Amino acid sequence: MSELCKDISVSFAAATLLSERDWLILTHQYPDGDTLGSAYALCRALQRTGRKARVICADPIPEKYAYLTSAAQADEVSEAHIVAVDVADSKLLGAEFNAVYGKRIDLCIDHHHSNTRYASRLLLQDCSAAAMPVSKVIAAMGVSLDPVIAEALYTAISTDTGCFKYSNTTAETHRLAAELMELGVCADRINREMFDIKSRARLELERLALAAMQFHFHDRLAIMPITAEMIRRAGVVENDMEGLAPIPRQVEGVWVGIMLRETADGGFKVSFRTGNHADASDIAARLGGGGHAAAAGCHINKPLEETLRLLVDAVAAAVPSITE
């Protein structure tokens, strides 16, 4: 397939989905509300048109999303037709899934401008959540929203916008939320589950991480390291680790907030969060990563002290005014 026709429209994506009898729907690893909500909404919509569909994920789905999985029906599918949602890079499927499915994904619906264009067809919209283009594709498929689709889409847009708080929230996001709430979505229950409830282990990890937070450049740069030792001491599981990345930038006066987390290989997964003063993707790009202007990430395979030094240097280089 030529590069020229890789980028497709909403109606082409809808037609592509309707042109086959069954679809395997892939989410990214370490699944979040957007990839899951988008996937389950699309699954339900396909089933409503008489297609067979099934959502799979390389990782276990966190308990707090149980209302999405329990409302879903997993059909037997041929695995001949594959769509990925909210997956910017086939590597993010997880190594095993990438090996099996990575090179034969027919369609990707995404919202990351860093999308690596691994799928045969790509519907890419630069908006708050993958659920935004997914909702348009569902409409273009001629499927009206029902409460199950609405809860899935609401979960996706609410989680990816920090409950309509982040700069990726637009008038369009709020209009979709309004439409979904009219279908009876229990928004306050979902949001409490997504944003408020924390395990005791998570609280302990936050306590340790806050104590380890370090500041640079007149306190405009805050770095919160989470080491394997902290993870062990707090007793957190993977599910407890979501939503830590915004914490450093929540400190008054901080331009650039960085959270780094030690990974199994001894390196660090790094998350950058910035406001108007700095571009997170610029900083991440200097370290081989990428992302959006306000949120980006990279991986650094060095010991902690060296990683911290690399981060401070990259911020200084990408945001010269922070050092003034």
Add this chain to the structure above:
Amino acid sequence: MSELCKDISVSFAAATLLSERDWLILTHQYPDGDTLGSAYALCRALQRTGRKARVICADPIPEKYAYLTSAAQADEVSEAHIVAVDVADSKLLGAEFNAVYGKRIDLCIDHHHSNTRYASRLLLQDCSAAAMPVSKVIAAMGVSLDPVIAEALYTAISTDTGCFKYSNTTAETHRLAAELMELGVCADRINREMFDIKSRARLELERLALAAMQFHFHDRLAIMPITAEMIRRAGVVENDMEGLAPIPRQVEGVWVGIMLRETADGGFKVSFRTGNHADASDIAARLGGGGHAAAAGCHINKPLEETLRLLVDAVAAAVPSITE
């Protein structure tokens, strides 16, 4: 004026406002985003129709709302015509303002069903924020929204709904938010300021308080004590102390969350938060306090250890099933 014509419509409220040349606009004491946002939006709208208007508040306006006050123009007004917004009871104007203005308020625009009907005319709508009826009155006055009005209204609805998270959020709330965002409201900046930003001292206090949190009854009761010593060590000021009370109940599995804070007299101000399993006002009542089903409070004038024991006993007595 007869009781029969006290409750008025949006268009009557608009006509009332347009019928006079100048208006004094009152907010409630301890001002929040809704009373301030509603007041400044209405002030600007009145000025746009050629009226004179001025917002006043019994208390200093917190620094984080500076963008509202700095965008506003305070006209000289006669104080002959007075409108109160988001003020459920004239007592909430503050004692001094109540004495001066309490009995001569021409119009109240509010959303609290507990409104004591102190004003001559009352526009009361049971919705997420006073800014909802205020936005309708502005439209009925024939004033189109501008960016200044939009930021004020957005501040009001976002703060009163916990950034669209609480159960008072409706499709209508999201539709108004969409309209306001199209006028260029910097929602992420406002929300960051209102919900995310914490001083370093506040972070330190949270860290100390989390470390001191204790659990009882199979971890269904969480108590977070904040002592004078912690406040001193963290170096927090009064503004840093907002929004601590919900923290204990945000721990997974907690039915009753209690925050206690040492006061100048050596006693403790106690805040209870509960979900469906327990009634906060029942617990508070056993200790001489009161409140609502989900949030209540009391004051205990005992040393810490004795206070903690009294609290645990009161919870066991008020919520027998918590001990099972």
